[in-house]
Amino acid sequence: MATHVSSQLPQTPRHKPPPGPRLAPVMAAGRPGVGNNMTDTRAKTILKEAVDAVVDSFAKHTHGYGRVNVVEALQEFWEMKQARGIELKCGALVGYESVPSALPPYICYVTLPGGSCFGSFQNCPTKAEARRSAAKIALMNSVFNEHPSRKITDEFIEKAVADALQSFQGSAEESDNPSTGIGAFRFMLESNKGHTMLEFQELMTVFQLLHWNGSLKAMRERNCSRQEVLAHYSHRALDDDMRSQMALDWISREQEILGVIQAELSKAEDELSTARLAGRELRFPKEKRDILLLALSQIAPNESCA
Template structure:
């Protein structure tokens, strides 16, 4: 069965309040917290942490100081080994890093170009996002007084994550898969048999990892974002109701790029929801902006919350003028 056939575009209308927390939701049942935990099991198996994650008892100011120190240390180390001592142009360094990866044989489908996007604003703080060749997105993690500083801030956190991504622990290997699946089983008290059954959530989780063996987590990001968006938009639920198996859905979307066609279809779904429940897009957009800002300032990967926001803004622009939600 083709998982994208059937009426209603990407899926039936749903209550968006049940899909506000991000999560990969490969399992067909369970809360969004469960879905997010699956994602964390995948991205950071065996207790690893994201850039920006910190002890909940640590003050916000202290956490931001530690993040800045870590970013500066990685950037300076990279500069020392590639340019010698002296001040590094972090924007150039990030571009050179990915060009170096491509020259060494990295499979970059869209080339090595690093893409920056500065948010429209007439006054500080300015915000800039950077999307890496593998699909990962990072943003300026400091309050930046100029657009140039926002660009440098985004490049710094992206370079830190790019360098960290080269560590062997970030590559999807058989050992990585076993650790991630074992952590998922422990988190949700699943039985070992579930991991070998693709009809279960953990089995589908293993299937997705095995299908991407040899890639790094940043290179895997775009595929993960596709499935996060399908969950958030209600599309995975719609496919399940049409009796599509997880294997069929995974096989179809594993080769589907996150492109303007997919964004436009999801925007149309939200326009339909807006017609049924006026104000739903604005409400979802306000929450999405808050989520995006919190993740950006914490130095986290941003592709999913940013794509959500962009899809909602696209939907709103087709209904009428986008009003300020600040």
């Protein structure tokens, strides 16, 4: 197996990887297990109402009270951020990706300038409607991300770490131990004070992928320290070179265990679909799917498709 220098933060084997940050609270309505008495239909209704409310509010502040072109509004939002001096490494252009399909419902993904990804969360009868649906959820999260509560502060860190300890049933001592998942999570948060949660999510996606890809074990075996891992990857963008290396790792696994890529791809696609319909940020599951499709295209070109 290829052992590209890549890893999640160092952890002891018994610990789970650090949890990812949560985005807008209304997203919880679409999460499995949240609100035992809430039906899927009700959760989707709440999500749609919340998204429409934010989009309408943004429209009133930028376009007056008429019907808003949400695709244009999302682009304008990021252009405004750039005009205010916010550094965007790849510019302010918002990217869209439609999933090839001959029949509805159509699916579209939107990638924001920083790398965060969202998808159409409704059953869309046309490709244009799928693009608007994706733009709506992305605009909602973009606007919500500007709220002071989404800035990483000391108070925010303490709350996030406490939530992680409860979710992972950890002990208080773990949060101060950088070799544990919770301790690494705290270190990452403290290293990103002043940033927003979307910015932090973009960074965390890299480390989540490196953990998922199995590179953590290779890093531990080479005795790489937490500081070395962070120094190497905290400022490195998730690019084609990194994706290609991860795909090679999965091709190596396929040579050892026949069918492992297809099995992992099925899980990634289910995860992506569930997260998309719930209105959640999608970069992690979408990157997993794309990396696995890339690996599959190298060993079975006729079987892989986006």
